[in-house]
Amino acid sequence: MPKPTKGARLGGGPAHERLLLANLAASVIEHKSIRTTETKAKRVRPLVERLITKAKRGDLHARRQVLSTLGGSAKSKEIAYILFEQVAPLVAEREGGYTRITKVGNRKGDNAPMAVIELVLEPVQPKAKKAAPAKAEAPKAEEPAEVVEEAPVEETAETPAAETEVVEEAAEAPAEDEAK
Structure with a gap:
């Protein structure tokens, strides 16, 4: 018996959740940023991250896996093309963290907490090494100090x-x- 995912099913059964997350992931990839509830943003983030990781591989098998996740429609093929040809080259140097979730307050009608989930397409900045304490910066014995x-x-x-x-x-x- 398959083990269900933890947490609420976002208002439906497992098939409905799969379709909902696939549609959200397609929207994130197509529009680069969407506004949705915090719960949906947190649930779609791992799916989008996995799809981008597969797109970075760029082979036929990865393309077929992405298409099976998104569905078999013509719109899914356009999304896969955007993912493989536009998004994947921009995040090629990034090792993870392809998405960013920003909380934007509550929705007016039902006071649901809202968030913006967006793709992080900026180039990766190399981390600066932390400055060591002055005692650790003593010259090595091999190199005589002038x-x-x-x-x-x-x-x-x-x-x-x-x-x-x-x-x-x-x-x-x-x-x-x-x-x-």
Whole structure:
């Protein structure tokens, strides 16, 4: 005996739920974003994610699996074409998380919580590495750290031209030491 899915069946039996989710998934793929109840958005998200993962494979078997999930109508073939030719190349670099659910408040008539489910088609931004604490950034034993010694600059109350002469003399001093 097949095990039923957990939770409510969205107002009908298993066949009705399958059809409802297939239609919602087709709408998400076709329009890139739809507004529906939170419950329906949460239930259709895994289905859309699986369909996009199959579309990223791009082979004939994956196309047939997507068509069997969406149904055999002409509209389903158009949706499959959009999925394989337009959506899959945009999310090729993304490893998951192809959809986003945003809560938008309650519906006016029956106060049902509403949400927008949309495809995430933006390019993937590589994550920046977290900055390690200063203690962990110590140089490795294999790579000697360069030590740059700077001569102390003496403070004088003379004109700015005199200050540049002091700095120039300090810069020449280490060069003379290296020559010896």
